[in-house]
Amino acid sequence: MKLLARFGRRYALPYLPWYAGGFVFLALTNWLAVQIPVHMAAAIDAMGLDPDAVRHEALLIALMGLAVIAVRTGSRVLFFTPGRLVEFHLKNDLFAQLTKLQPAVYARLETGDIVSRASNDVAFLRALVGFGTLQICNVTLALLLTGGEMVSLSPTLTLYVTAPILVGMLILQVGIFNMHSLVRTAQVQLADLSDHVLSSLQGIGTIQGFTAEDAFIQRMDDRNRAYMDTNVKLSIIRSLIFPLLAMAGGIGLWALLEYGGPMAVRGEVSVGELVAFITFIAYLLWPLMSLGWLVSVFQRGLISLERIDELMYATPDRPDLPHPVTPGVGAPGLAIRGLTYRYGEDDEEPALKDLDLDIEAGTVVGIYGQTGSGKSTLLRLLMRTRNPPEGTIEVDGVDLRKLDLDAWRRKLAVASQVPFLFSDSIRDNIAMGGSDPVEPSVELAALSGDVEHLPDALDTIVGERGIMLSGGQRQRTALARALYRDYDVLVLDDVLSAVDQKTEQRLIDSLEQVATSERGDRGRPTTLLVSHRMSVLARADKVVVLADGRKVDEGPHLELIERPGPYRDAWLAQDDGRADA
Numbered sequence: 001m002k003l004l005a006r007f008g009r010r011y012a013l014p015y016l017p018w019y020a021g022g023f024v025f026l027a028l029t030n031w032l033a034v035q036i037p038v039h040m041a042a043a044i045d046a047m048g049l050d051p052d053a054v055r056h057e058a059l060l061i062a063l064m065g066l067a068v069i070a071v072r073t074g075s076r077v078l079f080f081t082p083g084r085l086v087e088f089h090l091k092n093d094l095f096a097q098l099t100k101l102q103p104a105v106y107a108r109l110e111t112g113d114i115v116s117r118a119s120n121d122v123a124f125l126r127a128l129v130g131f132g133t134l135q136i137c138n139v140t141l142a143l144l145l146t147g148g149e150m151v152s153l154s155p156t157l158t159l160y161v162t163a164p165i166l167v168g169m170l171i172l173q174v175g176i177f178n179m180h181s182l183v184r185t186a187q188v189q190l191a192d193l194s195d196h197v198l199s200s201l202q203g204i205g206t207i208q209g210f211t212a213e214d215a216f217i218q219r220m221d222d223r224n225r226a227y228m229d230t231n232v233k234l235s236i237i238r239s240l241i242f243p244l245l246a247m248a249g250g251i252g253l254w255a256l257l258e259y260g261g262p263m264a265v266r267g268e269v270s271v272g273e274l275v276a277f278i279t280f281i282a283y284l285l286w287p288l289m290s291l292g293w294l295v296s297v298f299q300r301g302l303i304s305l306e307r308i309d310e311l312m313y314a315t316p317d318r319p320d321l322p323h324p325v326t327p328g329v330g331a332p333g334l335a336i337r338g339l340t341y342r343y344g345e346d347d348e349e350p351a352l353k354d355l356d357l358d359i360e361a362g363t364v365v366g367i368y369g370q371t372g373s374g375k376s377t378l379l380r381l382l383m384r385t386r387n388p389p390e391g392t393i394e395v396d397g398v399d400l401r402k403l404d405l406d407a408w409r410r411k412l413a414v415a416s417q418v419p420f421l422f423s424d425s426i427r428d429n430i431a432m433g434g435s436d437p438v439e440p441s442v443e444l445a446a447l448s449g450d451v452e453h454l455p456d457a458l459d460t461i462v463g464e465r466g467i468m469l470s471g472g473q474r475q476r477t478a479l480a481r482a483l484y485r486d487y488d489v490l491v492l493d494d495v496l497s498a499v500d501q502k503t504e505q506r507l508i509d510s511l512e513q514v515a516t517s518e519r520g521d522r523g524r525p526t527t528l529l530v531s532h533r534m535s536v537l538a539r540a541d542k543v544v545v546l547a548d549g550r551k552v553d554e555g556p557h558l559e560l561i562e563r564p565g566p567y568r569d570a571w572l573a574q575d576d577g578r579a580d581a
């Protein structure tokens with residue numbers, strides 16, 4: 001209910017005038033519909049007595065019929081349009097929210113589930129906002145107006161007709177109660193199904209490469225079957241509603257003839273009124289029958305609302321403070337103090353343990369460590385794609401968490417270890433919405449030679465996730481994307497892992513050029529460089545050595561290779577490193 005109120009305020013309230021207009025039209029529709037049998041009764045009772053009156057009533061009935069068509073159409077337009085508009089705004093808002101949510105949320109919700117929420121659940125909610133609201137008003141109005149008219153004609157007959165229908169409704173409640181949990185199950189199963197299809201498509205190469213098709217087809221079958229079973233159960237319950245109410249209506253009709261007939265003979269009601277009551281039964285039954293459908297629209301809509309709400313109000317995990325500090329101009333210095341970080345709250349082993357590190361403004365700091373030692377974790381915390389504990393990272397003396405996150409990120413250029421490319425041209429993948437020419441960064445990233453051989457050069461569409469490019473080309477495209485930006489901090493996570501020696505040498509030259517470029521009052525950028533290659537690390541101002549999340553050594557390359565430790569061991573083992581140093 002709280003959800004509904006919050007949702008209603010934000011999305012439905014702006015359309016109140018639409019709903020109000022729709023309601024007036026609907027009331028008019030129902031009032032006219034109820035008047036028709038009343039005039040029919042009058043016409044029947046006047047038959048043979050007053051031909052003029054009969055003609056008059058018949059004309060009136062015909063006009064009313066025409067008017068009903070007009071106002072009913074009007075009411076539908078007025079009710080359905082807000083549904084579409086709400087859907088439109090909701091989809092935009094959800095997408096905006098999705099761009100803000102951080103990895104921790106995505107680790108919890110599967111992509112298919114999210115997609116299902118943003119499409120299926122939004123559609124269910126639209127049905128509730130449009131059709132559902134219309135029907136609720138319609139049913140209420142029809143029952144009130146028809147009921148009121150019936151009572152005013154004959155309270156006794158009303159009782160005969162409505163008693164069986166009320167009993168039918170009570171029985172119905174039991175079914176509706178059972179449906180609710182089934183509806184929820186169905187929605188979760190649908191999301192599960194979507195996720196399976198989506199992740200299978202994403203991993204289709206792996207499935208085929210491992211000839212795992214049958215296993216995945218079987219999993220599809222299981223999920224699909226579960227969803228179908230739930231829906232079959234639901235439709236059985238739903239199907240029961242219709243005959244149940246039809247039967248109640250039949251009993252009402254029987255009561256009308258059994259007891260109403262003699263009343264007409266005794267002159268307590270007129271024949272016309274009896275006929276009007278027969279029409280009223282149909283008027284009562286129709287909205288009641290649609291009630292079964294309406295209930296499912298409501299159940300689905302409300303559960304969808306919960307599921308959408310969970311996304312919409314999931315904490316983006318970016319504690320933007322009310323008055324964030326704007327980072328200063330130019331390359332910042334970083335101070336890391338006692339940084340311990342766990343990915344999960346109950347992880348025993350932290351990914352980083354009690355790390356202290358100073359990174360002076362405008363210097364190049366290499367980060368070395370074996371796989372799983374926490375290098376990428378450190379970079380993620382600096383980018384704040386994960387939030388560092390309070391007070392552990394300071395940027396020019398200000399807690400990183402107090403900085404305006406967007407402003408901080410605009411200062412960063414990041415080439416991550418597992419680069420993501422969009423199904424766009426190389427140019428668009430590098431520019432990411434920017435308008436400057438990309439050629440200089442392509443050159444710096446030693447990508448020009450590769451691009452020349454592509455069919456449309458920079459405008460070649462790289463396919464989903466860059467499938468058309470080699471691993472090394474993807475890596476350098478991501479590097480070009482980072483170098484393209486207007487950065488003060490350059491963060492490169494292992495961007496040299498997939499290059500040959502010639503390209504490596506060119507990249508090292510590029511990086512040296514980039515790292516030592518004085519840019520007016522902004523100075524040299526602060527550069528963080530994760531690598532295993534001694535040839536690269538040798539150029540850094542200092543190298544930090546991580547092992548199991550701890551800092552085990554720190555210093556310039558030339559000092560580190562003199563001291564016993566993992567760094568020296570690696571250096572001794574790496575031929576090209578010695579040749580280069």
Ligand SMILES: Nc1ncnc2c1ncn2[C@@H]1O[C@H](COP(=O)(O)OP(=O)(O)OP(=O)(O)O)[C@@H](O)[C@H]1O
Pocket residue numbers: 343344351369370371372373374375376377378417
């Ligand atoms: N998203 C995550 N959730 C939970 N644990 C994670 C996550 N990412 C990394 N870890 C864990 O944190 C530890 C450090 O990982 P990290 O990615 O920082 O290593 P790395 O030094 O970058 O390794 P590599 O050289 O292989 O890239 C590892 O034990 C890893 O299992």
Ligand SMILES: [Mg+2]
Pocket residue numbers: 375376377417493
């Ligand atoms: Mg890593």
